[in-house]
Amino acid sequence: MYETFFRFSGKPFQLNPDPAFFYGSRGHRRAMAYLEYGLHQSEGFIVITGEVGAGKTTIVRSLLEQLDPGKVVAATIVSTQVDASDILRMVAGAFGVPSRNLDKAGLLLAIETYLVSVAAAGKRALLIIDEAQNLSAAAVEELRMLSNFQLEDHALLQSFLVGQPEFRDMMQRAEMQQLRQRVIASYHLGPLDLQETRGYIEHRLRHVGWTEDPRFEAGSFNAIYGYTGGIPRTINTLCDRLLLAAYLGETHLVTEAQVREVIAELKEEFSSPRSRSAAAMGRTVLAEADAAPGTIPADALAVERLRVSPELASQVAGMAGSYDLQRIEARLAGLEQSVSATLNVLNQLLQAVRRDDVVGEKTE
Secondary structure, three states, X not given: OOOOOOOOOOOOOOOOOOHHHOOOOHHHHHHHHHXXXXXXXXXXXXXXXXXXXXXXXXXXXXXXXXXXXXXXXXXEEEOOOOOHHHXXXXXXXXXXXXXXXXXXXXXXXXXXXXXXXXXXXXOEEEEEEEOHHHOOHHHHHHHHHHOOOEEOOEEOEEEEEEEOHHHHHHHOOHHHHHHHOOEEEEEEEOOXXXXXXXXXXXXXXXXXXXXXXXXXXXXXXXXXXXXXXXXXXXXXXXHHHHHHHHHHOOOOEXXXXXXXXXHHHHHHHXXXXXXXXXXXXXXXXXXXXXXXXXXXXXXXXXXXXXXXXXXXXXXXXXXXXXOXXXXXXXXXXXXXXXXXXXXXXXHHHHHHHHXXXXXXXXXX
16 A cells, blocks of 8 residues: 555565565574574474564575575475374375375375485475474474484484474473484574664665655654564564555654554554453543542552552562563463453552542541
């Protein structure tokens, strides 16, 4: 929609991973180097982890584009909650190996026969498991067993395991010791810093022909980084909405104020209907209390006026520490429960204020 308005050749902030937009931040270059090193070893496992939307899949796809299909046969699996037998069928399907009506022994034989044929043709087989955190321990063990397939002294299969931070926790379990011994390279991809966030945005814009239209104020990048925490997918979502807002407002300048306005809109959209209604009700109640004679204005409430129990204070502190905005996409299902709990605590705090006011009036 806004591409024509800004004379872009395409959409700069699409959510689907596209190797053409690969941005070589410090972390992404290091992750790519680990993959290239591991691939050069031609065996074992390479593990890449990172937060949701950190760019793991884009890195893997960028590497795949560099591979010579005449030398490497690559297959990709995006895993879900599967058991050990299902993962073997998914591996067979990814490589195009017929597996219908085969039992486990038949599956293993069919996969091994295929891998031997790949090696005999002078090629290597590479298996990529995306969303590896969804695998069960038994499924991971089956993958490890596949790595035992060899032709003379050469491994027939190499695997990339790509997943969220939970997969790192799984790898530390005692039953994962044998798998850890097969890992030849491992890297955790972190978020971009402030400077890299700006570089990432400008890199994607230039890829579609950006000539500083629209122009971004310096403060706008600070606001973008503050909301996204340097997570590429979240940056894409926000910047796409910023360009849409600029187009609708027929402006060629993105200011810090505009960024904060769009951020507020996104937060409103992500909130549940119940929380939006509660927030609106809360604003109404505070406005009425502020306007009513003899009441304390909302902006005059001070923390020191609240007389709450240590248990309630600990509950509030625990809730604040549990919020993780960078992974909101993966936790939307629990958002409503968190909001409900927050409203419950706020209600207790307001009751504490009211009790304090009543005590004050009686003493007067």
